Amino acid sequence: xxxxxxxxxxxxxxxxxxxxxxxxxxxxxxxxxxxxxxxxxxxxxxxxxxxxxxxxxxxxxxxxxxxxxxxxxxxxxxxxxxxxxxxxxxxxxxxxxxxxxxxxxxxxx
Amino acid sequence: xxxxxxxxxxxxxxxxxxxxxxxxxxxxxxxxxxxxxxxxxxxxxxxxxxxxxxxxxxxxxxxxxxxxxxxxxxxxxxxxxxxxxxxxxxxxxxxxxxxxxxxxxxxxxxx
Numbered sequence: 001x002x003x004x005x006x007x008x009x010x011x012x013x014x015x016x017x018x019x020x021x022x023x024x025x026x027x028x029x030x031x032x033x034x035x036x037x038x039x040x041x042x043x044x045x046x047x048x049x050x051x052x053x054x055x056x057x058x059x060x061x062x063x064x065x066x067x068x069x070x071x072x073x074x075x076x077x078x079x080x081x082x083x084x085x086x087x088x089x090x091x092x093x094x095x096x097x098x099x100x101x102x103x104x105x106x107x108x109x
Numbered sequence: 110x111x112x113x114x115x116x117x118x119x120x121x122x123x124x125x126x127x128x129x130x131x132x133x134x135x136x137x138x139x140x141x142x143x144x145x146x147x148x149x150x151x152x153x154x155x156x157x158x159x160x161x162x163x164x165x166x167x168x169x170x171x172x173x174x175x176x177x178x179x180x181x182x183x184x185x186x187x188x189x190x191x192x193x194x195x196x197x198x199x200x201x202x203x204x205x206x207x208x209x210x211x212x213x214x215x216x217x218x219x220x
Contacts, residue, residue, distance in 0.1 A: 031207060042199060042211035043152070050207070087151060089209075097142065097201075097209055101151030 002026045004088055004100035011106045012078055020073045020103045022088035030091040032064050032071045037085045037102070046073070046086075075105075083107045111136045115200050115212035121220050122187070122194065130185045130215045132200035139204065141183035145169060146197040146214075155198075158183055187217065195219050 004024045012018040022032065031050035035043040049055055049064035049071060061074040075082055085102045092098060113134040122128045132141065140159050144152040154167030158177040172191025177183055183202075187194045195218050201209040 033207065033209075035209075042213050043201075043209075044211070045208045048207045091207065096157065097203065098154060099144070099152040104149075 002090065002092060002098045004090060004098065006086075006088055006100045006103045008101070009104045009106070011108060014078055014080060014107055014109055016078050017074065017076050018078060018105065020075075020086050020088075020105070022071050022073075022100055024069050024071075024088070024090050024100075026090050026092050026098070028092040028096075029066065029069075030093065032062075033089045033091065033097075034060075034062055034073045035087045035089060035099075037087065039084075043087060078107050080107050080109070113200060113202050113210050113212045115198075115215050117215060118213065120215055120217045122217060124219060125189045127186055127188050128217065130187070130198055130200075130217070132183045132185065132212060133181055134183075134202040134210070135181060136202055136204070136210060137180070138202035138210070139180070140202060141177070142201045142203070142209065143167075143173075143175065143183070143185045144199045144201065146199060152199065155185065 006022050033048040034046040037043040047062040054063045059076045064071040085104050087099050087102045089099045116131045142157045143155040153169050155173050156175045158164035164175050164177050174186045198215045200212045203209040
């Protein structure tokens with residue numbers, strides 16, 4: 001089976017940096033991706049890591065350590081619009097995608 | 110414009126009825142997925158399909174059925190066997206699972 005663990009809630013101040021962690025146990029592993037979902041909306045893709053290391057896309061960065069079965073999403077210069085749920089997802093096969101339970105990020109002034 | 114479309118946006122079902130949720134994509138993606146999301150919860154996989162005429166059960170397939178007769182379409186039927194169907198249903202497609210594209214969802218309520 002598959003399991004992905006993320007913190008359920010995180011609160012951070014506008015302008016600060018926040019890190020959302022994800023640990024996984026899966027029967028196969030191709031890569032780890034991150035999605036953002038605002039209330040009532042559809043998840044949208046943020047990043048994908050197949051290899052160890054840090055991937056940077058603007059204010060967002062994502063990290064993967066395959067040996068530790070661990071990854072994180074780093075959000076810098078937080079803005080109020082970043083308040084949303086963030087999901088990690090593991091690609092376990094060529095076309096198999098399993099999601100974590102999500103982390104609700106609240107950005108406060 | 111390419112994208113993935115779900116319909117209807119809101120759906121009401123009487124107890125004991127089957128209902129079908131539509132999902133259509135024109136992205137030429139091979140893989141399609143159905144997820145269920147309950148309030149404040151994550152996405153749980155119901156069914157997925159990697160190619161036409163083939164699909165596999167996800168973690169919570171009981172009470173649901175799907176078909177994949179065309180590459181563009183992956184409808185989900187919520188049957189009367191699904192005892193707690195009220196939820197937000199999301200359809201997604203992907204070319205290789207490194208990036209999935211989601212529809213805007215269907216909110217199903219049992220009345």
